[in-house]
Amino acid sequence: MNTLIAVLVGVLFGAGIFLMMSRTPVKLIIGLVFLSNAINLLIFDAAGLTRGIPPIIATGAETMAGSSADPLPQALILTAIVISFGVLAFALVLFNRTFKSLTARDLNELKATDT
Amino acid sequence: MNTLLVLPILIPLATAIACLMAWRSRTIQRIIGVIGAAGLLTTALILLATVWRQGIIATQLGNWPAPFGITLAADLLSAIMTVLGSLMGFTVMVYSLGSIDRRREAYGYYPFFHLLLMGVSGVFLTGDLFNLYVWFEVMLMSSFVLLALGGEKAQLEGAIKYVTLNLISSAFFLTALGILYGMAGTLNMADLAQLAKATKYPGVATTLSMLFLVAFGIKSAIFPLFFWLPASYHTPPVPVSAIFAGLLTKVGVYTLLRVFTLLFIQNPGYTHNLILAMAGVTMLTGVLGAMSHNEFRRILSFHIISQVGYMVMGLGLFTPLALAGSIFYIIHHIIVKTNLFLVSGVAHRLQGSFDLEKLGGLSLKAPALTVVFVISAFSLAGIPPLSGFWAKYILVLNSLQIESYPIAATALVVSLLTLFSMAKIWAGAFWGEPPDSSTSTVAPPSAPNLFTKAVLYGPMFLLAGLTLTIGLMTEPFMALAVRAADQLMDPAPYIQAVLESRP
Numbered sequence: 001m002n003t004l005i006a007v008l009v010g011v012l013f014g015a016g017i018f019l020m021m022s023r024t025p026v027k028l029i030i031g032l033v034f035l036s037n038a039i040n041l042l043i044f045d046a047a048g049l050t051r052g053i054p055p056i057i058a059t060g061a062e063t064m065a066g067s068s069a070d071p072l073p074q075a076l077i078l079t080a081i082v083i084s085f086g087v088l089a090f091a092l093v094l095f096n097r098t099f100k101s102l103t104a105r106d107l108n109e110l111k112a113t114d115t
Numbered sequence: 116m117n118t119l120l121v122l123p124i125l126i127p128l129a130t131a132i133a134c135l136m137a138w139r140s141r142t143i144q145r146i147i148g149v150i151g152a153a154g155l156l157t158t159a160l161i162l163l164a165t166v167w168r169q170g171i172i173a174t175q176l177g178n179w180p181a182p183f184g185i186t187l188a189a190d191l192l193s194a195i196m197t198v199l200g201s202l203m204g205f206t207v208m209v210y211s212l213g214s215i216d217r218r219r220e221a222y223g224y225y226p227f228f229h230l231l232l233m234g235v236s237g238v239f240l241t242g243d244l245f246n247l248y249v250w251f252e253v254m255l256m257s258s259f260v261l262l263a264l265g266g267e268k269a270q271l272e273g274a275i276k277y278v279t280l281n282l283i284s285s286a287f288f289l290t291a292l293g294i295l296y297g298m299a300g301t302l303n304m305a306d307l308a309q310l311a312k313a314t315k316y317p318g319v320a321t322t323l324s325m326l327f328l329v330a331f332g333i334k335s336a337i338f339p340l341f342f343w344l345p346a347s348y349h350t351p352p353v354p355v356s357a358i359f360a361g362l363l364t365k366v367g368v369y370t371l372l373r374v375f376t377l378l379f380i381q382n383p384g385y386t387h388n389l390i391l392a393m394a395g396v397t398m399l400t401g402v403l404g405a406m407s408h409n410e411f412r413r414i415l416s417f418h419i420i421s422q423v424g425y426m427v428m429g430l431g432l433f434t435p436l437a438l439a440g441s442i443f444y445i446i447h448h449i450i451v452k453t454n455l456f457l458v459s460g461v462a463h464r465l466q467g468s469f470d471l472e473k474l475g476g477l478s479l480k481a482p483a484l485t486v487v488f489v490i491s492a493f494s495l496a497g498i499p500p501l502s503g504f505w506a507k508y509i510l511v512l513n514s515l516q517i518e519s520y521p522i523a524a525t526a527l528v529v530s531l532l533t534l535f536s537m538a539k540i541w542a543g544a545f546w547g548e549p550p551d552s553s554t555s556t557v558a559p560p561s562a563p564n565l566f567t568k569a570v571l572y573g574p575m576f577l578l579a580g581l582t583l584t585i586g587l588m589t590e591p592f593m594a595l596a597v598r599a600a601d602q603l604m605d606p607a608p609y610i611q612a613v614l615e616s617r618p
Contacts, residue, residue, distance in 0.1 A: 020283075028279065032279075032282055032286075035283075035286050036286065036289075039286060039289045039290050039293060042290060042293045042294070043289070043292070043293035043296065043297075045297075046293045046294050046296065046297025046298075047293075047296055047297050047300075048297065070300075072296075073293075073296065076245055076292075076293075076296070079245075079249065080248075080289060083249070083252045086256065087252065087255075087256065087282060087285075090256070090259060090260075090278075091278055091279075091282065094259070094263055094271070094274055094275065094278060095275065097263075097266065097271060098271040098272060098274070098275055101266070101268060101271060102268055102271070102272065110272050110275060110276070112268070112269060112272055113269050113272050113273045113276070113346050113347065113349070113350055114346050
C-alpha cells in the first residue's frame with residue numbers, strides 16, 4: 001500500500017509540474033491543485049500508513065494499549081488542505097481578474113513588469 | 116504562559132479586527148492602525164530587553180508540554196527580528212497615512228497591513244516547523260492582497276508572478292515538512308535539533324536540507340530563485356513595496372539562519388559551502404541587474420537581491436563572527452532599504468515619475484529628502500562611518516580570517532558596484548537637470564499640507580537617524596549581534612529552554 005501511494009504521489013507531482021509548465025493560466029491552476037494534493041498524500045504516506053487501529057483509548061484505560069495510527073499527520077493534512085483551498089480560491093480570482101483586465105490569453109503575454 | 120511571547124501576535128490581530136469593525140470609517144481605521152503599530156513596537160522592545168536580560172524564553176500554548184504543544188520561543192535573533200519588523204510596521208504605517216489613496220484605504224489596506232505584521236511576528240516567534248508554515252501562509256495571504264489591492268494592470272501582473280512562485284515555494288516547504296515528519300516523528304525545532312545530532316541517516320538529512328534551501332531560497336530571493344522579486348516589487352504603491360522590501364525577503368533569510376544553524380549542521384562542508392557559493396552569485400547578479408536599470412524602484416529591488424547575498428554569506432561562512440555579521444547586516448539593511456523605498460515615494464510625489472531621467476533636480480527642490488537619501492544610499496554602499504560599512508567590514512574581515520578569499524573579493528567588488536549604482540540615482544534624480552516642465556505630461560502635484568509632510572518625512576528622519584546612530588555608535592548593536600550569533604552557534608540553551616519550559 002505504501003509503495004502504491006508513493007507511486008501515486010510521484011504521478012501527481014509529475015502531472016502537476018507538467019501542467020504548470022504550460023502557457024495556459026487554467027492549466028497552471030490545475031497544476032497547483034495537483035501539486036497540493038500530491039503533497040497531502042505525501043505527508044500521509046511518509047508518516048507511515050497504519051490500518052484499522054484508530055488512536056482511541058479504551059473506556060476505563062489511562063493509556064493506549066499497543067501501537068496505533070498516528071493522528072498528527074492527519075491534523076497536518078487537514079490544515080494544509082484548508083490553507084491550499086483558501087490560497088487557490090484567491091489565485092483563481094486573481095487570474096480571472098488579471099486576464100480580463102489585460103485582455104491576455106496566454107501567460108507568455110505577461111511581460112510588462114519583467115526585467 | 117508567557118504573555119510577552121503571545122502579544123506580538125495578538126496585538127496586530129486585534130488591530131486588524133478593530134480595523135475591520137470600523138470598515139466604514141477611514142479616520143477610525145487610521146487611528147487604530149497607528150495605535151496598534153505603536154503598541155506592537157513597544158511590546159517588541161520589551162521582549163528584546165527581557166531576552167537580553169533573562170536569556171532565551173519559551174512558552175507552550177494550550178498547556179501541552181513540548182514537543183507536543185505549540186511552542187513559542189524567542190532567542191535574541193527572534194527578538195531582534197520582531198523589533199525590526201514592528202519598527203518597520205510602525206514607520207510604514209505612519210507613512211501610509213500620507214500616501215495611500217482613499218480607494219485602497221476603503222478596501223481594507225489597514226486590516227491587511229496588520230495581518231501581514233501578525234504573520235511576520237508569528238514566523239519570528241514560533242518554535243515549531245509546521246507552525247512556521249502556517250505563519251508563512253498568513254503572511255503570504257496578506258501580502259497577496261496588499262500587492263493586488265487597487266487592481267492596476269501592472270500590479271495584477273506582478274501579483275500573478277509573485278503568487279505563483281510563492282505557492283511553489285510553499286509546496287516545496289510542505290513536501291520537506293512531510294518527509295521530515297516521516298523521518299523524525301516530530302516537528303518541534305528544539306526536539307528536531309536534538310535528533311539531528313544523532314541522526315542515523317545524514318544523507319537523507321542533507322537531501323531534506325536542499326528542499327528547505329529551495330523553499331526558503333525562493334522566499335529570500337537568492338540566486339537562482341529570485342526572478343519573482345524584480346518582477347513584482349515595483350508595482351504596488353510605495354508603502355507596500357517598502358514593507359515588502361524591508362521585511363519579506365528577510366523573513367526568508369531568518370528561516371535560513373534558523374534552519375541551517377539548528378537542524379542541518381550534519382554536513383556543513385556541503386550545505387554551507389553551497390550556500391556560500393549561492394551567496395556570492397546572488398550578490399553579483401543582483402548588483403549587475405541593478406546597474407542595467409533606470410527606474411528608481413527597479414534599481415532598489417535588484418539591490419535587495421544583492422544585499423540578501425551578504426546576509427546569506429555570513430551563514431555560508433558559518434563562524435560566530437560571520438553570523439554576527441549577518442545579523443548586523445540584517446539590522447542595517449531592513450532600516451536602510453525601507454527608507455530608500457520611502458524616499459522613492461516622496462520623489463515620485465514631487466516629480467510624478469520613478470524614471471531617473473524624469474526626476475532630476477531633486478537636491479534643489481527637496482533638500483531634506485536629499486539628506487535622507489544620502490545617508491541611506493551611502494550606508495547601503497558601505498561608506499564609513501555609516502551602518503553598512505561596519506556590516507560589510509565584519510563579513511569581509513571574517514572571510515579573510517578564514518581564508519575564504521573568493522567570497523571576500525566578490526563582496527568588495529559588489530560593494531563598489533553598489534556605490535556606482537547609488538551614484539547613478541544620485542546623479543540622475545538629485546543632481547541632474549530638472550525635467551522640462553513644458554513637455555512633462557504630469558501635472559505638478561499640489562503642495563502637501565503640513566500633516567502630510569509630517570507623516571511622510573517623520574518616518575524617514577527616524578530611520579535615517581537610526582542609520583546614523585548604528586554607524587556612529589556601533590558598539591551596543593554589535594554586542595547584540597555577537598550575542599545573538601553565539602546563541603545560534605550553540606543551540607543547547609535553546610533546546611533546553613524550549614523542552615523544559617513549563618506551560
